[in-house]
Each structure stands twice: as C-alpha cells, then as structure tokens.
Amino acid sequence: MIRITIVSALNRLSLSPFSCSRNISTGVNPLYFQFSPCLYAEPLKKKKRLDPAIIKQREERRRKRLEKQIRRLEKNARQLKPIDELEVPLNLTYEKRERQRELPPISPEEAEERALLLKEWARYKHSQHLADLQMIDRIIFAQQKALDELRKESEELYLEAIQIDPGLIPFETKGPVHTPPIKDYDSPDGEYVDISRKWS
Incomplete structure (x- = not known):
C-alpha cells in the first residue's frame, strides 16, 4: 500500500511543469522526499587578462x-544666457523701414532758436542750483551760530538741542481695514504654467 502511494506521488511529480528543473532525492529513507531549489544560473565567465x-x-x-x-x-x-524679453522680434526688424517716421527738415532759423532756448534753460538751471546751495549754506551757518551761542549760555541745553528728535516728523497712516469685493472678479488660484526656456 505504501509503495503504491509513493509510485503515484512520483508519477504526479514527473507530470508537473517543474520536473525538468527540480531534482528529487529520497535520501536514506524512501518516505522522506527532499526537493532541491530551482537554480537558473550559468557558470561565471573567466576574466580575460588585458594588455x-x-x-x-x-x-x-x-x-x-x-x-x-x-x-x-x-x-x-x-x-x-539670452533674455527673451530684451531680444527684438524679427518681424519688427523687418518692418523697421515701414515703421520709421520721416520728419520734415528743420529750417536753420528753427535750429538756431532751439539752440538758444537750450542754452537759456541751462543757464536758468545753473543759477537755480547755485541759489539752492547758497540757501543751504546760510541755513547751516545760522544753525551753527545759534548752537554756539547756546553752548556759551548752557552746556546742558546745548546737549539737549543736538539730540535727535524722533517726533520731529510724525508719520501716521490710517487706511481701510477691509477692501470691498470687486464684482465679477475671477480670483486666480495660484497656478501658472512655466513657459520659460530651460538652459543647461
């Protein structure tokens, strides 16, 4: 009975798909079956010695x-790296002649008048700059003279006078605490598509 069971078990094992890659060993005891693992490998190649x-x-x-x-x-x-925003498009380069304005030539009298006006404007701005400098010098001189006189009177008052006054230029702002909503405003969701070119 035991022999028939062993034979039927061996027949079933021989029909299995793994029978070609597994070995069955009964060892000393014929009722003890031990399967070896599947080893799909090839022997290591011998290293070639290179020159x-x-x-x-x-x-x-x-x-x-x-x-x-x-x-x-x-x-x-x-x-x-080129900046695309600073590059002039080719179609504008081709349309340069079409876009260029041709101004009428200026008469010699007009050119002379413009040159004289420009010189007069330069003289006016120069005199205005000198007047501003003289006024600043006068204010600084008067301030220094007043401080010197104050120092002669009292050293404590002089030290108090040269201190920086933080409240000399008060600055207060009061604005709206709530901005009214804009009607039919489509609020952005914070997503954007980066179309900038990548440079390696």
Whole structure:
C-alpha cells in the first residue's frame, strides 16, 4: 500500500511543469522526499587578462574625452544666457523701414532758436542750483551760530538741542481695514504654467 502511494506521488511529480528543473532525492529513507531549489544560473565567465597598453590607451581616451567636455563647458560659460524679453522680434526688424517716421527738415532759423532756448534753460538751471546751495549754506551757518551761542549760555541745553528728535516728523497712516469685493472678479488660484526656456 505504501509503495503504491509513493509510485503515484512520483508519477504526479514527473507530470508537473517543474520536473525538468527540480531534482528529487529520497535520501536514506524512501518516505522522506527532499526537493532541491530551482537554480537558473550559468557558470561565471573567466576574466580575460588585458594588455596593460590597451588599458592605458582606454584611460587616455577617457581622459581626453573628459578634457574636451570641460573645455566646451568653459567656452559656453563665458556666453551670457539670452533674455527673451530684451531680444527684438524679427518681424519688427523687418518692418523697421515701414515703421520709421520721416520728419520734415528743420529750417536753420528753427535750429538756431532751439539752440538758444537750450542754452537759456541751462543757464536758468545753473543759477537755480547755485541759489539752492547758497540757501543751504546760510541755513547751516545760522544753525551753527545759534548752537554756539547756546553752548556759551548752557552746556546742558546745548546737549539737549543736538539730540535727535524722533517726533520731529510724525508719520501716521490710517487706511481701510477691509477692501470691498470687486464684482465679477475671477480670483486666480495660484497656478501658472512655466513657459520659460530651460538652459543647461
């Protein structure tokens, strides 16, 4: 009875799909079955010994390739990245003649009048600048004279006078605490599409 059971079990095992890759060992006891694991491997390949000259040539080639890449990167590093906003579109370059205005020529009398007006304006601004400087000098001189006289009277009052007054220019603002909503305003959700070009 036991023999029939063992034979039927072996027949079932021989029909299984793993029978080609597993070995069955009964060992000493025929009722003890032990399966070996599936090993799908091949023997290690023997390392080929290379000529030291070939290894040196490969290293030299790799070093030259790296140096070439470094030189290319250094050359490109000096070039500034173009800013699209500052580049003039090509269609505007082509339409330059069409867009250029042709002004009528200025008569010699008009040119002379403009030159005289410009000189007069320069003289006026120069005299205004000198007047401002003289007024500032007068104010500083009067202030220093008043401080000197105050120092002669009282050293304590002089020290109090030269202190910086934080409340000399008071600045207070009071604005709206709540902004009324804008009618039919489509509020942005904070998402955007980045269309800027990527530079390596």
